[in-house]
Amino acid sequence: xxxxxxxxxxxxxxxxxxxxxxVNIVVPPQKITALIGPSGCGxxxxxxxxxxxxxxxxxxxxxxKVLLDGQDIYSQDCDVVTLRKRVGMVFQRPNPFPMSVxxxxxxxxxxxxxxxxxxxxxxxxxSLRGAALWEEVRDRLFxxxxxxxxxxQQRLCIARLLAVEPxxxxxxxxxxxxxxxxxxxxxxxxxxxxxxxxxxxxxxxMQQAAxxxxxxxxxxxxxxxxxxATDAIFTxxxxxxxxxxxxxxxx
Amino acid sequence: xxxxxxxxxxxxxxxxxxxxxxLLVYFLGYIFIRGLPVLDLGFIFGLPRELGTGGxxxxxxxxxFYILALSLLxxxxxxxxxxxxxxxxxxxxRLTRAIRLSTECLATVPSIVLGLFGMIVFVNLxxxxxxxxxxxxxxxxxxxxxxxxxxxxALRAVPRSYREGSLALGATRWQTVRRVVIPAAAVGIVTGxxxxxxxxxxxxxxxxxxxxxxxxxxFPDPNPFAAGETLAVHLWYVNAEALVPDAARIAAGSAALLxxxxxxxxxxxxxxxxxxxxxxxxx
Amino acid sequence: xxxxxxxxxxxKRQWFYDRFFRSLFVLSAAFVTLVVVAIIIFLARxxxxxxxxxxxxxxxxxxxxxxxxxxxxxxxxxxSVAVTGLAVLIGGPxxxxxxxxxxxxxxxxxxxxxxxxTDLFVxxxxxxxxxxxxxxxxxxxxxxxxxAGFGLFLAGIILAIMILPTVISVSEDALRALPxxFEMASYALGATRWQTIWRVLLPAALPGLVTAIILxxxxxxxxxxxxxxxxxxxxxFPRSLFVPTATLTTEIVLEMxxxxxxxTWNNALFYMAFILLVISLALIGIIRFVIQRRAVYGQDM
Numbered sequence: 046x047x048x049x050x051x052x053x054x055x056x057x058x059x060x061x062x063x064x065x066x067x068v069n070i071v072v073p074p075q076k077i078t079a080l081i082g083p084s085g086c087g088x089x090x091x092x093x094x095x096x097x098x099x100x101x102x103x104x105x106x107x108x109x110k111v112l113l114d115g116q117d118i119y120s121q122d123c124d125v126v127t128l129r130k131r132v133g134m135v136f137q138r139p140n141p142f143p144m145s146v147x148x149x150x151x152x153x154x155x156x157x158x159x160x161x162x163x164x165x166x167x168x169x170x171x172s173l174r175g176a177a178l179w180e181e182v183r184d185r186l187f188x189x190x191x192x193x194x195x196x197x198q199q200r201l202c203i204a205r206l207l208a209v210e211p212x213x214x215x216x217x218x219x220x221x222x223x224x225x226x227x228x229x230x231x232x233x234x235x236x237x238x239x240x241x242x243x244x245x246x247x248x249x250x251m252q253q254a255a256x257x258x259x260x261x262x263x264x265x266x267x268x269x270x271x272x273x274a275t276d277a278i279f280t281x282x283x284x285x286x287x288x289x290x291x292x293x294x295x296x
Numbered sequence: 297x298x299x300x301x302x303x304x305x306x307x308x309x310x311x312x313x314x315x316x317x318x319l320l321v322y323f324l325g326y327i328f329i330r331g332l333p334v335l336d337l338g339f340i341f342g343l344p345r346e347l348g349t350g351g352x353x354x355x356x357x358x359x360x361f362y363i364l365a366l367s368l369l370x371x372x373x374x375x376x377x378x379x380x381x382x383x384x385x386x387x388x389x390r391l392t393r394a395i396r397l398s399t400e401c402l403a404t405v406p407s408i409v410l411g412l413f414g415m416i417v418f419v420n421l422x423x424x425x426x427x428x429x430x431x432x433x434x435x436x437x438x439x440x441x442x443x444x445x446x447x448x449x450a451l452r453a454v455p456r457s458y459r460e461g462s463l464a465l466g467a468t469r470w471q472t473v474r475r476v477v478i479p480a481a482a483v484g485i486v487t488g489x490x491x492x493x494x495x496x497x498x499x500x501x502x503x504x505x506x507x508x509x510x511x512x513x514x515f516p517d518p519n520p521f522a523a524g525e526t527l528a529v530h531l532w533y534v535n536a537e538a539l540v541p542d543a544a545r546i547a548a549g550s551a552a553l554l555x556x557x558x559x560x561x562x563x564x565x566x567x568x569x570x571x572x573x574x575x576x577x578x579x
Numbered sequence: 580x581x582x583x584x585x586x587x588x589x590x591k592r593q594w595f596y597d598r599f600f601r602s603l604f605v606l607s608a609a610f611v612t613l614v615v616v617a618i619i620i621f622l623a624r625x626x627x628x629x630x631x632x633x634x635x636x637x638x639x640x641x642x643x644x645x646x647x648x649x650x651x652x653x654x655x656x657x658x659s660v661a662v663t664g665l666a667v668l669i670g671g672p673x674x675x676x677x678x679x680x681x682x683x684x685x686x687x688x689x690x691x692x693x694x695x696x697t698d699l700f701v702x703x704x705x706x707x708x709x710x711x712x713x714x715x716x717x718x719x720x721x722x723x724x725x726x727a728g729f730g731l732f733l734a735g736i737i738l739a740i741m742i743l744p745t746v747i748s749v750s751e752d753a754l755r756a757l758p759x760x761f762e763m764a765s766y767a768l769g770a771t772r773w774q775t776i777w778r779v780l781l782p783a784a785l786p787g788l789v790t791a792i793i794l795x796x797x798x799x800x801x802x803x804x805x806x807x808x809x810x811x812x813x814x815x816f817p818r819s820l821f822v823p824t825a826t827l828t829t830e831i832v833l834e835m836x837x838x839x840x841x842x843t844w845n846n847a848l849f850y851m852a853f854i855l856l857v858i859s860l861a862l863i864g865i866i867r868f869v870i871q872r873r874a875v876y877g878q879d880m
Binding site: 299301302305306308309310312313315316317319320323324326327330373374375376377378380381382384385386391394395398399400401402404405406407408409410412413416417420437440441444468469470471473494495497498499500501504505509528529531532535536544547548551554555558559562 | 593594596597600601603604605606607608609610611612614615616617618621622625673676677679680681684685689692693696697698699700701702703704705706707709710711713714715740743747771772773774776777797800801802803804807808828831832835836840849852855856859860862863
Binding site for chain 2: 101136
């Protein structure tokens with residue numbers, strides 16, 4: 046498979062703790078890749094490597110190559126700001142800013158220089174439609190985003206992300222804090238989104254991974270044990286550890 | 297035995313609590329009963345008299361606010377800037393520890409000492425003489441550490457998730473601070489600043505040797521180099537050198553006026569602050 | 580789509596702003612340090628030049644203050660220490676009791692009264708406290724102890740009231756910060772509430788309580804306005820608590836205006852201010868030491 050993101054020999058140390066051990070993976074474009082594994086196994090840490098959000102943490106050391114479209118994102122001449130435009134992230138707990146719905150979605154374009162009101166209006170509507178939220182908020186665009194329900198807030202965060210026109214969307218357990226109905230809505234959304242974006246989703250819910258993803262990667266104790274087509278992983282895993290996890294023997 | 301001790305202790309503790317509150321009520325009551333009757337327009341806005349009865353505190357009141365406003369002009373940018381640095385940019389390092397230590401030290405310097413420092417630097421070294429500007433500059437130094445602390449606390453209260461969300465969208469640190477963090481912390485900062493202002497109005501030791509103990513002949517005089525006795529200093533002065541026969545009246549009135557203004561500042565903060573806070577959390 | 584390594588004009592400007600504002604904020608923070616250092620240097624320079632003319636031994640240990648011939652400041656040093664000591668002696672236990680009350684005993688309605696009450700105490704300016712001391716307390720003391728009523732006792736009482744809010748709020752925070760399991764363990768063993776407070780909670784909160792007292796001391800020793808209105812302003816060493824005397828702060832305020840800048844007399848006053856500065860900074864050092872010890876010996880006592 047030709048990779049959108051190519052990771053080679055990735056090792057991450059957090060102070061003395063070896064959090065990610067020699068991870069090698071190829072993430073295919075315009076597909077949904079799910080990262081599964083028990084808690085604390087490094088899935089979220091790995092995700093944060095991809096948009097260099099780990100840079101914010103003291104004491105983190107990274108070795109190895111992470112290539113986006115062939116360029117190493119950890120090289121000296123890579124601009125973090127542009128990187129984060131191309132690789133966006135949705136967090137576990139929805140974190141809309143304490144501003145109006147409109148301002149939340151317009152935030153991204155604004156900080157990247159878009160000033161024209163007409164353009165902003167267009168982008169806001171398009172993004173909200175893309176996140177399947179437009180119909181629900183079109184009459185309360187200028188009220189505070191904090192008044193929305195949890196599921197709506199999470200879709201708002203997705204819309205906010207779409208507004209900066211990323212290529213890759215990283216999602217860190219995006220539905221774990223939501224009710225089942227909102228979860229289903231977002232899973233539906235993901236299926237639409239993958240036509241335009243490459244999606245990598247961390248989930249501790251195996252059924253979700255099986256439902257939604259094309260490729261699944263299994264992490265254990267900082268190691269990427271195996272990855273491949275979702276069907277294959279769930280029916281014929283190559284590694285015993287994967288099989289144990291999937292059949293619920295631990296985790 | 298233990299039960300008796302317990303009962304006695306409980307009674308004593310209740311007594312302590314009640315005594316403290318009673319003390320406050322008595323003090324405030326005394327201030328207002330003695331002082332409120334004195335407060336008429338002639339007193340609040342009138343000119344003081346060197347000899348003879350009937351003087352007012354207009355110029356002093358004006359100076360109090362003028363000096364306060366000027367001092368905030370000086371200290372707000374620096375104090376808020378330092379607070380932003382400590383909350384958003386600083387990594388644990390020697391520099392950061394030195395800055396924190398300095399802020400603590402500056403906060404503990406007695407106000408009279410600060411006043412003398414202001415005298416050396418602003419009145420003598422800079423040659424401004426005893427004036428409003430010198431008083432404002434020294435008062436700014438007094439307010440600085442508190443402003444730093446207030447800003448830092450307000451900024452730290454903003455949840456980390458906002459910052460992460462902003463940075464993940466590709467914003468720079470400054471954009472994040474300016475567009476997300478500061479607006480979210482604004483209410484806390486404004487509340488803190490208002491409380492600082494309230495306390496600064498009652499300050500006297502810092503101003504005696506920098507703003508002086510006399511007032512300009514014109515009222516109101518916007519010249520920052522004019523003499524700048526404030527209401528608090530005047531209260532002290534009137535008690536120290538009672539030249540006028542109605543010094544007691546002037547003292548009572550000044551005291552009541554001072555406390556009234558400080559109370560207003562506190563009340564002006566509490567209610568609007570809570571209202572805005574409610575609006576921000578999306579009702 | 581642009582390469583990750585190319586920045587357009589807008590982004591370049593944003594990076595510039597980012598760097599610019601960061602520098603600005605660092606400068607602001609560094610300014611605070613600059614000010615503190617400047618204060619120490621200036622005051623030391625002015626103050627220490629006293630000793631070109633006066634012997635340090637005489638200055639610190641003689642009670643005869645008769646400038647410009649003789650400079651003995653022991654009276655003032657003693658006055659400052661005594662008035663602070665009195666204030667802490669009276670205000671400390673009262674404030675502590677108030678804090679214990681608020682933290683462990685008071686029902687919600689009582690707390691909702693006491694909280695704003697403590698804030699209001701802080702809001703009253705020190706000159707107003709001095710004025711109340713003059714108008715209300717002095718005549719009473721005059722009745723019962725004779726004389727004019729001025730002196731260490733009057734100043735000490737008012738100062739005690741002034742430090743109450745500091746003692747209460749810091750102590751209350753210290754008590755509230757204690758983990759609940761201490762209390763639970765004590766009650767589970769059958770202790771009464773007072774026994775729990777006295778034997779478990781107060782000792783456990785000791786560093787915080789000590790900090791409260793030291794902060795109160797720092798506040799008291801630097802207090803000028805109220806004390807100068809109540810202490811009587813006489814440079815004589817006090818024979819009792821009810822005769823006029825003076826402290827470092829009151830002497831400075833009294834005489835600074837009358838002495839020419841640069842004269843030995845004036846320098847002596849600056850040196851007294853320097854003493855105050857050193858004491859205040861030393862008190863901070865003590866607080867940090869107390870907190871450090873707590874961290875070293877562990878919170879899990």
